[in-house]
Amino acid sequence: MASLSIPRLVKTPIETQAATALRASIVAGDIPAGQRITEIEIAGQMGLSRATVRAALHQLAREGLLTLVPYTGWTVMSLSAQDAWELYTLRSAIERLAAQLVAAAINDAGKADRLREAYEQLVSACKRGHAARIAEADFGLHQTIIALAGHRRLTEQYALLEQQIRVYIRSSDALLPNPGMVVAQHKPIVAAILAGDPDKAGALSEQHNLTEGRRLADHLLALERRAADARQETVPSQRSRGATSTRQTRRARA
Amino acid sequence: MASLSIPRLVKTPIETQAATALRASIVAGDIPAGQRITEIEIAGQMGLSRATVRAALHQLAREGLLTLVPYTGWTVMSLSAQDAWELYTLRSAIERLAAQLVAAAINDAGKADRLREAYEQLVSACKRGHAARIAEADFGLHQTIIALAGHRRLTEQYALLEQQIRVYIRSSDALLPNPGMVVAQHKPIVAAILAGDPDKAGALSEQHNLTEGRRLADHLLALERRAADARQETVPSQRSRGATSTRQTRRARA
DNA sequence: TGATTGACGATTGGCGACAATCGGCAATAA
DNA sequence: TTATTGCCGATTGTCGCCAATCGTCAATCA
Known part of the structure; x- marks a missing residue:
């Protein structure tokens, strides 16, 4: 019985799947350039533990797609x-x-x-x-x-x-x-x-x-x-931290 | 009081410090090319949680210095x-x-x-x-x-x-x-x-x-x-898994 | 005897909880 | 009114523990 035409399953750790999905969302523009995201928010949306999402986010940071602002959040790469x-x-x-x-x-x-x-x-x-x-x-x-x-x-x-x-x-x-x-x-x-x-x-x-x-x-x-x-022609707007709103990129104090 | 000549401290998360130390050990040859290492072993030596070490190892994997063999261990890059x-x-x-x-x-x-x-x-x-x-x-x-x-x-x-x-x-x-x-x-x-x-x-x-x-x-x-x-001139040696010995690189079944 | 199956030890994978850090805002002092 | 301090909510950092996977070896079967 040489082959039963059963396809070989390629197992991928959930961490890696999360990184792949997030990468696709960023590259597709579903998460816009410059956007701030948090581990808690993404973990909630993906139904995963925050630690798992964190590993995925670190992976994307290494690829240059995200920047970590310690204790504050993550931002999608912005472009100059x-x-x-x-x-x-x-x-x-x-x-x-x-x-x-x-x-x-x-x-x-x-x-x-x-x-x-x-x-x-x-x-x-x-x-x-x-x-x-x-x-x-x-x-x-x-x-x-x-x-x-x-x-x-x-x-x-x-x-x-x-x-x-x-x-x-x-x-x-x-x-x-x-x-x-x-x-x-x-x-x-x-x-x-x-x-x-x-x-x-x-x-x-x-x-x-x-x-x-x-x-x-x-x-x-x-x-x-x-x-x-x-x-330069718009009035500077007040900035406040809404409970659920996502944030634009901000400077870390380091 | 303009300046007190107090040096600015650069805080680095312990994950990052672990990655830096491991990178240095690999590059210096203290952990030889081709060597198998495990999260448990490294965590024990560094006095850190395994999850913290795991993050550091993933960082180095991304840099090409380590290869992850899932559920088996990590190997230092080998060279062809x-x-x-x-x-x-x-x-x-x-x-x-x-x-x-x-x-x-x-x-x-x-x-x-x-x-x-x-x-x-x-x-x-x-x-x-x-x-x-x-x-x-x-x-x-x-x-x-x-x-x-x-x-x-x-x-x-x-x-x-x-x-x-x-x-x-x-x-x-x-x-x-x-x-x-x-x-x-x-x-x-x-x-x-x-x-x-x-x-x-x-x-x-x-x-x-x-x-x-x-x-x-x-x-x-x-x-x-x-x-x-x-x-080719040596007798192939038996391989067994010792409880504490480190392992040479091995092939993943994937 | 060789092939197959099942159990087990050793590893990484993933989780939730506690700890540490940061920024904003309100209270206080000058 | 402005500058300083302290508190708190929101975030990431780190931890220990349970879950999943892999390879090896012994037991069983043909």
Whole structure:
């Protein structure tokens, strides 16, 4: 009796499941950037012990998605121009390395096919012109290149950057992608990788990421300026601690 | 009464202190690479609750220094040729970015002086010829370049890589540095950064890191081969679970 | 004799309760 | 009125204990 077609269950500790669910909520924007949350509140909503939730929150803090304000609460990452700069410069360095590694090993079994497949999905999404699909296919192509590098630490590091970038994009008035430009930007990178040219692949990848990253960061900076201008025209409001209201981020005294 | 010269106390939760102490023990080799440890044992030694130690261990797992084998124990990171390759390729990408960023902003107040200072300390250590001092001054120069980039995520990522590299170096029969070569390798990098040439600084930095990283990885591979040869000549020993003995790494069934 | 099952010791997983810390607000003093 | 102090509610920090899981070994079966 070789196999009964019974699927293998993947057991995941509840701590890890809680971290996964919270991560998804943050990245999806259900818990907005800058939001204050507390262990008690989340534990209540999830039906778990506070200690379990606490472990999950610490996990997300390590990933940069949350910041702990000791004895006060936790805040979802908030984003500045400096954060944007850090994210896109680091992402560009990581993706350059991946493009080089994949180009150098593109003759390995199946790699070229997988890359072509991911690129075709991007082209397909751009033809349909649906913005969310384009964005996902764009991310998908990048992820494929990263995965094909066969470099666990690189993959893990990239995932951390990606989720922060997703929070970033979602919390801003994200720019709509131009489908024609998206394809045009990625085509030479894919071609260089498929041609097995690490230097060219790395350089093109880096250029693409720096250009797009700067553009998005500039856009956010403009948004921040507009928000700051608008804030100067409103009357400062009283702040008090409501019994059940959630809090915006606040400074720890440390 | 402006100031009483009373130093500001920096309070650190005991969880964090435990993580810091354990990290230091692992990086220093007091807990060897590949070693199995348990929460009960560590909690007993540290005089803390197991839950507190557990939080610290999870922190270090996130940093890649420990691996959790569920319901069985924790193991200190062990190192393969793949790990070595991952570490040096990623380190090289990170340091290239830092060299570029510092070169582009080398005219900022104090940066050139700090870089020169770190380099002089390396030269000084090499003149004295004391291996541990050379290694520390070498790390110090790299750390200075990273810190001067003014990029928090980069600094944090580099710290994680660095500590893994330290475990790596300590667990192998580390190569002794040749003082003259160490200076010669770093001089052109520092010069390019001070000249404000990001492209040249990045390229030289990358080349240096890839060369040194490959050399160390090859060295470790040779060690692994020697160990594997030696292992084939010994009689496989019985394995049993002693009540108090610590365990070597074992495979999870997942 | 080899394969299977069940029990048990050793471990981590998760819980709720007590302890420590922080910030806001009211009371008090100058 | 402003500055200081003390109290309290709300939060995280830490603890010890029960629950769940895993691997090993002995007993049983074919």
